[in-house]
Amino acid sequence: MEERDRALQQVLSRAIGPVRLCQELPVTVIETMQDYALLKLDNIDVKDMQILRRTNSETGDVRAVFIPWPRTSLSTAIEYANRNFSSEDFPIPS
Numbered sequence: 001m002e003e004r005d006r007a008l009q010q011v012l013s014r015a016i017g018p019v020r021l022c023q024e025l026p027v028t029v030i031e032t033m034q035d036y037a038l039l040k041l042d043n044i045d046v047k048d049m050q051i052l053r054r055t056n057s058e059t060g061d062v063r064a065v066f067i068p069w070p071r072t073s074l075s076t077a078i079e080y081a082n083r084n085f086s087s088e089d090f091p092i093p094s
Contacts, residue, residue, distance in 0.1 A: 010049070013041070018051045018064035027051070031074040034093050038067070038074045052077045054090055063089045 013021060026042040030050065039051040052074075053064040065085050067077045081090035 013049065014066070018053070018066050019062055022051050022053050022064055023062070033074050036074055036078060036093070038077050050077070052081050052090070065090070 027039040030038040050067045
């Protein structure tokens, strides 16, 4: 992503979607647990956004959502996605 304007980067990131972004752009893995990974996009100045990615180990399906900062722990990101998006797509690990 070559756009330098932070506001436009944020709009473009949301339009492209978190699944595609974490598959096609470089990311830094903040934390992992079971099927989950909390990611930060590299080289993009969207500091208030992280991506929670879940790769279903049985099917290989990838689900991802934007997680607002400052949820820097994986467990709080999973809880946020479970409450605000889909408890089926983002179940709380046992």
